[in-house]
Amino acid sequence: MTKTVILLGSSRSKGNTYKIVQQLMTRLDADLIDLNEYTISPYDYESKNRGDDFLPLIKRIADDYDRLIVATPVYWYTMSATLKIFFDRLSDCIRIEKETGRKLRGKSLGALCCGSEAMPTPAFFTPIKMSADYLGMNYIGDVHTWISDTDIEEDVKDIINDFASQLV
Ligand SMILES: Cc1cc2nc3c(=O)[nH]c(=O)nc-3n(C[C@H](O)[C@H](O)[C@H](O)COP(=O)(O)O)c2cc1C
Structure with missing residues (x-):
C-alpha cells in the first residue's frame, strides 16, 4: 500500500492550511508532518547547518513514504518561507546526502496551497513541479x-475531495 505523508509548511500550525489538510485527511490515508515543529535553517553552501533537523527528517521521509504532498499557504503569491527553506535544503540531498537524494527518485510529489481568495496565483505550482522533475520524482x-x-466553504470541500479521489 502507498504510504503518504503531508508536509505542512504554514506559519500557523493550526491555521487555515491545516484546516484544508484535515479535510484532505478525511479522504486520504496519510501521516502529517508539521515543518514548524522542526528546526530547519536556510540552505548553507558550507553545510554548517548539517546538525539541524533537516537531514534526519528527510532521511525518515525517504525511508518511510512513497508519496509526499506539500501543503502551503499562499504568502505574497508564492509558497511559505517554511516550505521554501525545506525545498532549498533538498539541495543537501544532491550535495552531501546523495543516498537520500537517490531514494527520493521515483517517489510521488503532489502539492496544495491555501490562500484567502478563490482566484489561483498564476504559475504558483511551477517551482514545485519543476523541482519534482529535477529530483526525478513523479509530479501527481x-x-x-x-x-x-x-x-472551509462547501465548494472548497468539494475541490479537496476531488483532489483526494484523484490520488486514491
Ligand atoms: C504574509 C502573508 C502573505 C499573504 N499573501 C497572500 C497572497 O498573496 N494571496 C492570498 O490569496 N492570500 C494571502 N495571504 C492570506 C493567506 O494565504 C490566507 O489567509 C491563508 O489561508 C493562511 O493560511 P495559514 O493560516 O495556514 O497561514 C497572506 C497572508 C500572510 C500572513
Missing part, C-alpha cells in the same frame, strides 16, 4: 484552495 498534481473567513 496540485490543488488551489482558499479560506476567506474561518470555515
Whole structure:
C-alpha cells in the first residue's frame, strides 16, 4: 500500500492550511508532518547547518513514504518561507546526502496551497513541479484552495475531495 505523508509548511500550525489538510485527511490515508515543529535553517553552501533537523527528517521521509504532498499557504503569491527553506535544503540531498537524494527518485510529489481568495496565483505550482522533475520524482498534481473567513466553504470541500479521489 502507498504510504503518504503531508508536509505542512504554514506559519500557523493550526491555521487555515491545516484546516484544508484535515479535510484532505478525511479522504486520504496519510501521516502529517508539521515543518514548524522542526528546526530547519536556510540552505548553507558550507553545510554548517548539517546538525539541524533537516537531514534526519528527510532521511525518515525517504525511508518511510512513497508519496509526499506539500501543503502551503499562499504568502505574497508564492509558497511559505517554511516550505521554501525545506525545498532549498533538498539541495543537501544532491550535495552531501546523495543516498537520500537517490531514494527520493521515483517517489510521488503532489502539492496544495491555501490562500484567502478563490482566484489561483498564476504559475504558483511551477517551482514545485519543476523541482519534482529535477529530483526525478513523479509530479501527481496540485490543488488551489482558499479560506476567506474561518470555515472551509462547501465548494472548497468539494475541490479537496476531488483532489483526494484523484490520488486514491
Ligand atoms: C504574509 C502573508 C502573505 C499573504 N499573501 C497572500 C497572497 O498573496 N494571496 C492570498 O490569496 N492570500 C494571502 N495571504 C492570506 C493567506 O494565504 C490566507 O489567509 C491563508 O489561508 C493562511 O493560511 P495559514 O493560516 O495556514 O497561514 C497572506 C497572508 C500572510 C500572513
